[in-house]
Amino acid sequence: MKLVVDELSVRFGDTLAVDKVSFAVGETERLGIIGASGSGKSVTSLAIAGLLSETARVSGSIKFDGQELVGLRERDYRRLRGNRFSMIFQEPMTALDPTMRVGLQIAEAIALHDRRTGKRLTVEEELQRVGITDPGRVADSFPHQLSGGQRQRAMIAMAIVNKPDLVICDEPTTALDMVVQRNILHVLDDVLTDRAALFISHDLGVVREVCPRVIVMQEGHIVEEGPIDAVIAAPAHDYTARLVAAARGEL
């Protein structure tokens, strides 16, 4: 198992955001986490990445490659982030530094974990791998000069540039329109091959495209878990049923 989460709880002051959540992700498995906003799915992903704000109190266990992440020293955590595991966020407009050229930001991700100092060629190769046709121009652009799809591709390039074992995708397509969304899902499907991935979304349809297995969260609890087709075919929980109904209505 690449990632084993056991009895994970996250508390902000008096609010319990995640309550004793347990799940595991295999070496090359893709697990979807689905739930409405506030269900605790994003908090769970940030807890794994160790990026929760310092007001959060985390208990339970998160084992990555057998290494315990809860209570891990920041210095050691830093070596893992962007290197052994990486993240892709929802809003590509704001997730990239608006004042820095995109190529440089990707190069930085390489340089942080490798003394190769992010050669330009590598950056352009990576951009090409995520389906960008003119990597030179994109690398030289500021985020605001790119389209949403290009930005998100750059974001994906940043995430996989160090060949991580695990990629956590937090609503990676939510902010995009339908056509772009589809393209990005293809790219993701491609780059996530041979890696473990955690795929977080509120959209059942999107999760279905990439994940064979899914867990459903509501108010900090896991309410349902299983193969995606089984969950869709026969939702065991009311909430899941509503999600399925909503997804059908859209499609």
Add this chain to the structure above:
Amino acid sequence: MKRSSLWAGAALVGFVVLVAIVGFFWTPFSPTSNGPTPLAAPGWPHLLGTDAFGTDVLSRLMAGAKVVLLVGVLSVLGAAVVGVPLGMAAAMLPRWAGEIPARLADILYGFPALLLAILFAAALGGSTWTAVMAIGIATVPAFVRVARAATLQVVSQPFVEAAELAGVSRFVIAGRHVWPNIAPLVWVQASVSFGIAILSEAGLSYLGLGSGPDAPTWGRMLREAQDHLFSTPILALWPGLAVAIATLGFNLLGDGLRDVLDPRLRERP
């Protein structure tokens, strides 16, 4: 914790105002009369000691609070009365006309209070009124800016547009819709400007351009204390502390008001 600066600011300002009010009617000793024991150390009966004239320092501080508040109130009030309508006009008038007060404010912003006061003091002689005038004029642009920015936001809202379409006059709109919405920001600015006014007044009096020798202002006390810096340095401590406490109070009050009145700026978790 959330409103700590509001409460701390209100407490400090309340304290200063209380001292000023008490000082208006009663001080332990006369704040302008000579006493028999010059340069006495803090103790009894002179809690904060006496200055070179034997005058009780505490009494002078109390009497000084009155002058400081007077300068602050008059200059800030005057600046608000002039600046807020100008700022509202700048936002509500047609673009070309509105630019004029806005740009005037920018130019005036280039004249800091002290520079104006130096000019005025030269022209009219240093006095409390010169200080009020200079600080007041220098504070106007701050109000123009705040009122203009806030008004621009208000007038772009649907209910104002609706009122305009209904033919309500601009004056009525300004009074009924705009002012109630921008008032909180004006209060915040007033509190912040008050703090700046206190500092400016102290600087002016320190340079000898503010109130006269018979008006016991804190800046003037600092100026006088400087002659005794080596023998009795503590004399320079009290008035400086008083300035710092009063300014701190108004700054905190301004911050606190901002947090309470302007939810957009509230700190996120």
Add this chain to the structure above:
Amino acid sequence: MKRLLIRLAWFAGSLLLASLLIFAATNWLPGDIASVLLGTNATPEAVAAKRVELGLDRPFLVRYLEWLGGVVSGDFGTSMINGRSVTATIAPRLEVSLWLVLFGTLGSLLLALPVGTFAAVRRRHLDGFVVSALSQIGLAVPAFWAGIWLVVLFAVRLQWLPAGGYVPYWESPAQWALHLILPVTALSIVQASVISRYVRTAVIDVLHTDYFRTARAIGWGKVGALWRHGLRNISISLLTVVGLQVATLLVGAIIIEQVFALPGLGSRLLLAVTQRDLVVVQGIVLVLVWAVLLINFLVDVAYQMLDPRLKREAT
């Protein structure tokens, strides 16, 4: 480009208007310069003659335009007291004031950036709270008061640094630096409080941005991410704040020059005011006000140029 031209026109207009205001104000000063110059036993005829000699009898507008024409070509006129060129009087003093403002700005930034960042990152801890409280207090302390105590401590008690005065640095760079330390510190402490409070707010905003989270997600530590991505994002708006603070700094410098007996523009201005030397007064006030307006203008333009998000609109 058009926007820039409009800005430039406004800027020129404000320079002009400011000069008119200053000229009007100084010419309105009572305490007739002619009678001051002639001393205590002057006859009215002598005063009238002196007024003619000084050109004070001619119409206001004519005198204003002549003065402005001179200023534009670098000639600020001649002092009424000692007949020296005002330009020559201002130039060496401008240098002292420039050092004060320059180092005051740099010093306050050097202080404010780490302090503000610390206060932001540690805002939920006691030490962070103490640091913000200190900067709040620093904001309320008069700079000259800080200066007085710096003198008492470092110049008189410890005797580490000179209490005042100025040595041009071509005479002795070491002495020059030593003489500037205390005044610059006094200016910076107060200035840094203002800026550090801004930095704190800005850094808290950065801590909540997505790009900051991204930076952390690719492996930056908190401080590293702030340094690499936070600073560059706040630097542009920080520039605006610092620019606007220059006016405050210039004024603070007037009093600080007085405390430390520095031969800068401020102390010369106060002297000229007591001597009723109108030409010098209006020359110095004009330099100070134009400097503030110029800096505001430059900051405005720089803001447009530096922010890549605004670049398209500006060009």
Add this chain to the structure above:
Amino acid sequence: MRVRRIIQLLAVLLAAVMMVSCSRPSGGSSEPSDQGAERKVLEVGATGEPAGMDMITVDGAGTPFVLLYNVYETLVKLDAERNVKPLLATEWEMSPDRLTYTFHLDPQAKFADGSPVDAAAVVASFQRIIDGAGTGQVKGNFAPLKAVRAVEDKVVELELHAPSNYFLLSLTTPAGIVVNPAADVASLNETPAGSGPYQLGEWEPGSKVSLVRNEQYWGTPPHYDEVNFRYYADPNAMNTAMLSGQLDIISNLTVPQSIGQFADTSKYTVHEGVTDGEVLLSFNNSNPALAKREVRQAIHHAIDRQAVVDAAWGGKGELIGSMVPPGEPWYEDLSDTYPYDPEKAKELLAQAGHAQGLTLRLRVPSLPYAPPAARSIQSQLRAVGIEVEIEELDFARWLDVVFSQGDYDMTIVAHVEPRDLRMFAREGNYLHYSNPDFDKLMQEADEGDETAFVEKQKEAARLLTADAPVDWLFLLPNIIVTTPDIDGVQADQTSLSFDVTLLASSR
């Protein structure tokens, strides 16, 4: 890269400023680097800056403080004991009718440009004043002078309208300076042309006036190569400069309260002497209330002058009861004429019809002693029913409003001119005071013989004290602080000059 760009921008800016500053001419020969460490430089701290360099036409004590005897020389000079001593003139005689003085000039004497100080130069200098140039004070001093004539190349004759005992003393004041006739009169305000041991070096208004040695000086060369007068707007800043070793001398400590800072005798020497500066509470004698002698005397009785000195001037300064400083031959101690007696004061006020009280404006200049003295006096006068409204004016405005226009009720100012008893006789004085008896006594003193000069002035001073047109608060002390190695300091200030030619260092 934006941050880096901003830093680069700042660096370029810094470099530009450095370059501009570097390219400035660096002051010629007055640089210490030029001649190494042997150059002897004296740093003098001072407060009253010269308003111009022409002592004849510029008012104020700042100019003669720097220039008199150092850059300009007079025919005769007063020594520390107030005796008239030769300077440019080696000897002089007076005609029996006491109307003509004949001065023999020192044959060695020459101006800084090498031209000789001859009779023609004296004539040119003095004729300028006879022709109407000069401040009121200068003209007043030279009022008795009718004509000036060159008798021989080095002999000059001065003819007076009437005998004057004061005239010889007047020759020691700024009015008596001998100016190089080769110099353009219009340029004198910037470049003085004298015969003294120093020449004006750099002058940076607002911060320093430097004197450099006149290498061609005809007499005994002075000890210092260069003397820098450093000006401080704030006297405390001057003290701290002395404490941190930037000054060799504080020429006059104007914060006597702080004298304790210089108590360490291994580092500082403090010379306490007297000046001719009588600090007056001056009355506008044309004010309806103050025109009454009882009111003026009441104020005298109401003020505890020692308390004023203690509060305003750190207790330093002698109490005087008249316009005559101790040391003058006609000095008498009149300081007990009006003992501190508030009851007596109230009585006198009642007599004058002001039993119910009185309100007076006290307009003071912003000079170090005046506002604190005003505060102390305000409190004391309130005790006898006189409400005092204090207004502080900067000095230029004070000169205009109070001194020139006479628009005031009371003011506080020091009269630093030597032998200024005469000013009460001057027409149109700012006190609006006129007393024919006093004028007559002063005239008799000036025109009479030496005994009359002393006796009539004593009488005049007593008359003045009895009439109380001003309250003589105290005599300004002369407090000079030096480093211990400096010799030749004259403790009492008897002229307007800060005579650096007397100073030497044992360093």
